[in-house]
Amino acid sequence: MGLSLIFGSVLLLFLSYKFVILPLFFSPLSTIPKAHFTSHLSNGWIILQRYRGRENRAIHNAHQRLGPIVRLGPKALSVNSADALKVIYSDRFDKDEFYAAFANYGQPNMFSMIQRKPHADRKRMFGSIYSKSSLQSSSVIRDLCQELMVARLLPIIEKSAVKGSPINMIEYSSAVYMDFISSFIFGVQNSANFLYDSEARKAWLARRTLTKGYGFWGMEFPLLTSWLARLGIHLEPPEINSTWDAIKDLCLEMIQKTEKSKEDLKSGVQTKSVVYDQFFNQLSSSSDKTSLSPLSESTRRLTVASELMDHIFAGTDTTSWTLAYLMHELSHRPDLQSSLRAELISLCPPILYPPSTTSQTSIMNSGLPLSRSIDSLPLLDAILMETLRLRPSVPGSQPRIAPPSEPSSPISICGYTNIPAGTRVSAQAYSLHRNTEVFPEPELWKPERWLGASQVEKDEMMRWFWAFGSGGRMCIGNHLALIELKFVVAAIYTNYTTKIIDDKDMEQLDSYSAGPKGEKLILQFEKVR
Numbered sequence: 001m002g003l004s005l006i007f008g009s010v011l012l013l014f015l016s017y018k019f020v021i022l023p024l025f026f027s028p029l030s031t032i033p034k035a036h037f038t039s040h041l042s043n044g045w046i047i048l049q050r051y052r053g054r055e056n057r058a059i060h061n062a063h064q065r066l067g068p069i070v071r072l073g074p075k076a077l078s079v080n081s082a083d084a085l086k087v088i089y090s091d092r093f094d095k096d097e098f099y100a101a102f103a104n105y106g107q108p109n110m111f112s113m114i115q116r117k118p119h120a121d122r123k124r125m126f127g128s129i130y131s132k133s134s135l136q137s138s139s140v141i142r143d144l145c146q147e148l149m150v151a152r153l154l155p156i157i158e159k160s161a162v163k164g165s166p167i168n169m170i171e172y173s174s175a176v177y178m179d180f181i182s183s184f185i186f187g188v189q190n191s192a193n194f195l196y197d198s199e200a201r202k203a204w205l206a207r208r209t210l211t212k213g214y215g216f217w218g219m220e221f222p223l224l225t226s227w228l229a230r231l232g233i234h235l236e237p238p239e240i241n242s243t244w245d246a247i248k249d250l251c252l253e254m255i256q257k258t259e260k261s262k263e264d265l266k267s268g269v270q271t272k273s274v275v276y277d278q279f280f281n282q283l284s285s286s287s288d289k290t291s292l293s294p295l296s297e298s299t300r301r302l303t304v305a306s307e308l309m310d311h312i313f314a315g316t317d318t319t320s321w322t323l324a325y326l327m328h329e330l331s332h333r334p335d336l337q338s339s340l341r342a343e344l345i346s347l348c349p350p351i352l353y354p355p356s357t358t359s360q361t362s363i364m365n366s367g368l369p370l371s372r373s374i375d376s377l378p379l380l381d382a383i384l385m386e387t388l389r390l391r392p393s394v395p396g397s398q399p400r401i402a403p404p405s406e407p408s409s410p411i412s413i414c415g416y417t418n419i420p421a422g423t424r425v426s427a428q429a430y431s432l433h434r435n436t437e438v439f440p441e442p443e444l445w446k447p448e449r450w451l452g453a454s455q456v457e458k459d460e461m462m463r464w465f466w467a468f469g470s471g472g473r474m475c476i477g478n479h480l481a482l483i484e485l486k487f488v489v490a491a492i493y494t495n496y497t498t499k500i501i502d503d504k505d506m507e508q509l510d511s512y513s514a515g516p517k518g519e520k521l522i523l524q525f526e527k528v529r
């Protein structure tokens, strides 16, 4: 009795010290302002904000009140400082376990990998295929712009303009970018064709809508969720899993088609399966070199599928939401549409549709303007940058884990030193892009801010611009996204004006990656005379 009382008291003292006294008074984090009065002791508040879909705004609000660094939980910080980004998103911090949930088919991919070494090995396998110079000079990219954006998308818009029937741009922007990224990966002959295949397009969108807003329990409490599921208690509808499986089957189908098409050549438009070939060859040669654990055929296949499925996920919603927000904003500004068109007409040749039959450099036979000429148009660039600033597709926190401090270079963030190893530290584009000193009137969409800025102001804006993240884990598809977005905007606004018919769904959700709350942006296209 006496012994157990002593044991109980020691245990109670130990727990009080570890979970109350240490985080409250002795942790190096205890002097950092707390986002909520419970934040020194518990993650409960921030988890609740996440559950309610208010996390980005709640963190932003805390930064506005308390400054560039706030404590979200006993071992969790948020920072809002361009200087701190250089420390946290350097090659010393690993990703947080949060990312592991993005593995597909039980296999990790570049995005889901936590540690730097395996990630660096994986990233190297992609060589330079996503670099700006190789994309800008790629004949495949040129052929895809021609086939998908000119030959497939423009006729759809032309038809809608001629008939005067509005179209849902959320649906078509999703279609054009799914077709583009899957064609770049697998070749246009093996990819999705959502622009033409309305049944497949609608099924995909319906499945994506069904999964929207789910995933909280599995991500926050994976063990609890799977234990309860074994007992037949589902925290999220069980059909969500089968919906995800159906979504992922699409990638396996495209891989099968790509493998098969190597054997039997088809007629019709064909392009190289750039990403698939690069990754498959690199994976095969690296697995042949490692005699310890050569990959089995099925593991190799799932590894390819996990990686390429992730590029499809990462490259579809992000770009299509950006296009939808850009067109939404431009539709409010007919004056800006005219200025943009004047700039686009200066391209050589302009992307006129339908192409004039007399023109020698017709866009239909790939007389497209050079990608770098489109890239260097200042107004188009300003319009896109401003959209990515105000509506970044990944507005939420990108969590990293503080490494053990090295005596020669201790970790110091926003003036606080000795950040303990294992502390979860994150920044979010939502707040970085709303710094009023750098982006005055941050809630307004003002492309002019990028045009009128001096070089010094522009450099400062770029230091805070974080739509694609930064450091070694920055978006690998950023150059591809910019090319795809600029080309579609150029192709559309050279030929048409847009007017809003229904935009009730456009409020941006509050989550890690976030698009419009609904699936509808109805626009009326009119042919420019």
Ligand code: HEM
Pocket (backbone or CB within 6 Å): 110, 111, 112, 123, 181, 310, 311, 312, 314, 315, 316, 318, 319, 322, 392, 393, 394, 397, 398, 399, 466, 467, 468, 469, 472, 473, 474, 475, 476, 477, 478, 480, 481
């Ligand atoms: C407007 C379009 C896009 C935006 C705003 C965007 C944004 C981002 C951001 C912020 C990250 C870092 C996320 C984090 O660490 O938490 C990221 C990573 C990534 N993105 Fe993108 N992305 C876009 C388009 C694309 C495209 C077209 C691809 C196609 C390949 C792509 C592939 C990836 C991959 C593979 C990663 C993981 C990189 C790594 O961990 O090394 N993204 N993206």
